[in-house]
Amino acid sequence: MPTFADNGDGGCARKILLKAIAKALHMTHSNADDYLRMYRQMVRIRTFEDNANQLYLSAKMPGLTHMYSGEEAVAVGICEALKTSDKITSTHRGHGHCVAKGADFKEMFCELLGKEEGYCRGKGGSMHIADQSNGNLGANAIVGGSMGIATGAAFSAKLLGKDDVAVCFFGDGATAQGLMYEVMNMAALWKLPVIYACENNGYSEYTRTDEIAAGSITARAEAFGIEAFQVDGQDVLAVNDLSQKLVERCRKGEGPFFIELMTYRYHGHHVGDINREYYRSKSEEKDWRENRDPITRFRAWLVEEGIASEEEIEAMNAAIKADASEAVEYALNAKYPDASEVDMHVFTDVEHALA
Amino acid sequence: MRNITLSQAVNEALAEEMRRDSSVFIIGEDVAEAGTPFKVLSGLVEEFGTARVVDTPIAEPGFMGLAVGAAMTGARPVVDLMFGDFIFLIMDQLCNQAAKTHYMSGGKLNVPLVLRTNLGATRRSAAQHSQSLHALVAHIPGLKVALPSSAYEAKGLMKTAIRDNNPVVIFEDKLMYNDKATVPEEEFLIPFGEANIKREGEDITLIATSSMVQVCEKAADILAAEGISAEVIDPRTIVPLDEETLLRSAKKTSRVIVVDEGHQNFGITGEIAGRINEKAFYHLDAPVVRMGAMDVPVPFSPALEDITVPTPEAVAEKARLLMSGEMIHAA
Ligand SMILES: Cc1ncc(C[n+]2csc(CCOP(=O)(O)OP(=O)(O)O)c2C)c(N)n1
Ligand SMILES: [Mg+2]
Numbered sequence: 001m002p003t004f005a006d007n008g009d010g011g012c013a014r015k016i017l018l019k020a021i022a023k024a025l026h027m028t029h030s031n032a033d034d035y036l037r038m039y040r041q042m043v044r045i046r047t048f049e050d051n052a053n054q055l056y057l058s059a060k061m062p063g064l065t066h067m068y069s070g071e072e073a074v075a076v077g078i079c080e081a082l083k084t085s086d087k088i089t090s091t092h093r094g095h096g097h098c099v100a101k102g103a104d105f106k107e108m109f110c111e112l113l114g115k116e117e118g119y120c121r122g123k124g125g126s127m128h129i130a131d132q133s134n135g136n137l138g139a140n141a142i143v144g145g146s147m148g149i150a151t152g153a154a155f156s157a158k159l160l161g162k163d164d165v166a167v168c169f170f171g172d173g174a175t176a177q178g179l180m181y182e183v184m185n186m187a188a189l190w191k192l193p194v195i196y197a198c199e200n201n202g203y204s205e206y207t208r209t210d211e212i213a214a215g216s217i218t219a220r221a222e223a224f225g226i227e228a229f230q231v232d233g234q235d236v237l238a239v240n241d242l243s244q245k246l247v248e249r250c251r252k253g254e255g256p257f258f259i260e261l262m263t264y265r266y267h268g269h270h271v272g273d274i275n276r277e278y279y280r281s282k283s284e285e286k287d288w289r290e291n292r293d294p295i296t297r298f299r300a301w302l303v304e305e306g307i308a309s310e311e312e313i314e315a316m317n318a319a320i321k322a323d324a325s326e327a328v329e330y331a332l333n334a335k336y337p338d339a340s341e342v343d344m345h346v347f348t349d350v351e352h353a354l355a
Numbered sequence: 356m357r358n359i360t361l362s363q364a365v366n367e368a369l370a371e372e373m374r375r376d377s378s379v380f381i382i383g384e385d386v387a388e389a390g391t392p393f394k395v396l397s398g399l400v401e402e403f404g405t406a407r408v409v410d411t412p413i414a415e416p417g418f419m420g421l422a423v424g425a426a427m428t429g430a431r432p433v434v435d436l437m438f439g440d441f442i443f444l445i446m447d448q449l450c451n452q453a454a455k456t457h458y459m460s461g462g463k464l465n466v467p468l469v470l471r472t473n474l475g476a477t478r479r480s481a482a483q484h485s486q487s488l489h490a491l492v493a494h495i496p497g498l499k500v501a502l503p504s505s506a507y508e509a510k511g512l513m514k515t516a517i518r519d520n521n522p523v524v525i526f527e528d529k530l531m532y533n534d535k536a537t538v539p540e541e542e543f544l545i546p547f548g549e550a551n552i553k554r555e556g557e558d559i560t561l562i563a564t565s566s567m568v569q570v571c572e573k574a575a576d577i578l579a580a581e582g583i584s585a586e587v588i589d590p591r592t593i594v595p596l597d598e599e600t601l602l603r604s605a606k607k608t609s610r611v612i613v614v615d616e617g618h619q620n621f622g623i624t625g626e627i628a629g630r631i632n633e634k635a636f637y638h639l640d641a642p643v644v645r646m647g648a649m650d651v652p653v654p655f656s657p658a659l660e661d662i663t664v665p666t667p668e669a670v671a672e673k674a675r676l677l678m679s680g681e682m683i684h685a686a
Contacts, residue, residue: 062657063479114479114656125481125655141483142441143413176412204413206389212412278388336658343651353651 032307036316038080038236039302042072042295043317045096047324048105049267052095052112052126056271060332062114065126067267068096073294074199074261075100077239078167081247087135087153087166089146092127093199093265094139097169102134105327115334122337123345135164143204144170144177147196151183154194154255165250166194173204175217181224184256188224193250195243196221196258199233201265206279221258233263234294237301264288356539362395362532364506365471368513369396369433371542373403376431379517380407382418383435391435393473393532419445419470423453423522426468431517436472439526440486453522454497469516473529474502474616475566476653476664485653485660487565487616489526490623493593499523499547500594504568506536508591511545519547528566528616548595552604556586559610559674562601562627563589567614573667578674585674593623598630605631606638610677612646614665619647641677646670 049069055061068075071093079088079100090097098108103119111118112126119131130138137153140146150168157164174180175198187194198217202209218228229246232238239261246257266289268276302308308316346353359367373379381399383391387410390397400408411418415436422432436442442449453466474487493500499521503509509527516523553568554575563571568589575585586604590596605611611631613624624645631643649663 063481063655114658120655122656122659123482123652123654125479127483128481128655141481142444145483173413176414176417178414178416205392206385207410211410337656339658339662342649342654342659342662346651354649 034080035302035307038076038240039295039298039308039313040316040320041076041080041100042236042298043320044105044324045069045072045075045099046295047320048095048099048108051109051324051328053267053271055112055328061112063125064270064272065095065112066093066270067265068093070266070288070293071199071201071233071263072096073236073239073298074197074233074263075169077233077236078169078195078197078243080240081243082135082165082167085135085162086164086247087137087150087157089137089150089153089166089168090129090139091146091169091171091174091199092139092141092143093171094129094169095126098129098131098136098139101131101136103129103131103136105324106330107131109327109331110334113331113334114336115331116337116341117331117334121341121345123341144174144179146170147174147177147180147183150196151187151192151194154187154192155190157193158190163251164193165247165255167197168194169197169199171204172198172200172202172209172213172217173207174198175213175220176204181220184221184224184226184258187256188226191253191255193253193255195246195250195256196226198258198260199263200260201263203265203269203280205269206273206276208279218258218260226256226258228258228260230260230262233261234292234297236294236298264292356537358535359506359538360533360535361503361506361509361527362393364510364536364538365395365513365527366397366399367538368510368517370399370402372514372517373399373407376517378429379431379433380409380425381433381435382409382411382422384411384413384437386410386435392437393529395532396435415441415444416448419448420452422468423448423456423466426453426466426522427456427464431467431469433469433471433517436470438484438529439472439474439488440483442472442488442491446491449492449498449522449524450495454495457521458497465520466522467520468522469513469519470522470524471513472524472526474526475528475530476616476648477660478530479655479657479660481655482652487526487618487648489524489565489593490617490621490626492524493623493626497522498594499592501525501547501592502565502590503527504563504565504589504591505531506534507538508545508551508589510538511543512547512591514542515544515547518544526565530566545591547592548597549592550588550590550597550600552586552600553589554585554587556584556608558584558608559612559677560586560588560601560604560608561612561614561670561674562604563587563614564593564616564623566616567665570665570667571614571670574670574674577667577671581675583674583678590627593626596627596630598634601627602631602635605635605643609638609640610674611639612644612670612673612677614646614670616648616664618650619645620650622647641680644673644677646673
């Protein structure tokens, strides 16, 4: 397999060619349902985030949260290539991964508000949301903290003879963590079914990626003999195509793989990061929103290909909005965990750790 | 006299020391233009430049190790660790390297390094951004540990830390960055190992660190209204610890509660209670009581998080029990 590392014009031309081939392949698919599901999942993520942001702005949500808006094609393109028992590990910017892997709005909003019916009974919150039922091993508030976990999930799949694949989501900033290099080395040595998915949104917190990452990110994986790819993270079909192939190859024992997905976050680093012109210009943000939005792009494609009409799409959007509003209402009125839960779940075999 | 925030106090201390000594530099994530997420370092890069206010990749063990090496070779790093919880990532560099170098080299190598970080829960930041982990480092010989309880202490202790030739870890309470206190305009330093008697009292001693000093002052107000006179003491540094002042107070009042935001089990409160038991036992009218953060990971839900940290009411309630003469066992 070639690597799509962005190393000059050659790489670019190859990318365009591969995209054309990918597109040709789609034409022959009759997977309208798959496409519509991908669209729907992307809109669900965007809608979830819009509501979460509103909850923050109206002071109804405790703490801060990190918006995934703008990066939807990454989570959806990858997760749509996975089955329920495949595992993912997520990040502080994790709502998108959670939704894409199959989570429900109600339990997610309940978790964000610290309510008992949340996925983690209110104990985790936005930065630790996990959804065991869909193979989401959890968001992580330690940058790079899940790299070992994803690699371990791949290790256990191999050990236990399952064909499950693990996907490790992390940001460009997390590539600075030493742990990544330790586990990539082992994953490569032991041919583990893990895909390292680097969501390169150009920034880690308030710093541009080129100021904190030397050399090429994909070349670092290649140094371990791991096949690495760079893909347009705003193009859900390109992401999904590549993911389908790599997941299949992982299942055949050809892993691990590394993908660098070029993407962008629309909001600040977190919801409270409002005045950010000192590190990122408004015109840059505008350009990504207006010209490279994954949802707008995919929607246009769906209409162009005759897969859905504008009306059908509007109806779908409206249904998702209604769904989200209902879930938010539900979560706002849901109850907090009882105080007696505070010392539960410290150990598996002790009901109340402090009793 | 003027009032400034804890954040401004830290900023001033760093600026003054950086002006005084060109070997002092700051290193950490988003410390330069961003001035840290808490904006504590705003303006420093403008004055001292990016060579001395150094933004790093998100590589805590890496920049911590680099700082240890720089400290061994003539520089005086102030390492900025964004959240106290990330101390787990740098434990080897801090505890196996920085803490032991002077000793292992038979006194020939020094590591004059300051690690600035924070502690404190109830910010709705969940289990990996809310811990108070100072006991972990206080356990390691070779590390000094300072716990400022207001802007005044934050400034005076920071300046002392930077001039100290040993590795010093300073934990600021992240909920107190915007709290103001009176801080002199003229230069001052607060020596390590000198406790501060925040409030004199006769009936019971409340020994409190960092965030818990405010809590105990409020508890003392509650108790005063009921006719119980509480003495509040802030050790300010736990390594070195001003045992003498603590013991003097314990002997005077005969009843002691130690309050700290670290986990109660195997923590600072137990250490201080142990020393008082050993050295003032025959002066005590009740067991020394420990009050720390609940021994559970910090939960996200406000409904749970708020009950994990000692409150003024809870401290006052314990004090009443001690005063009533009931032999209690601290829960
Ligand atoms: C070990 C660690 N260091 C620092 C932080 C603070 N922090 C949270 S998110 C973040 C930036 C992460 O950037 P990136 O990996 O690119 O993810 P993005 O936020 O862009 O999605 C930082 C520095 C942290 N949570 N954990
Ligand atoms: Mg990033």
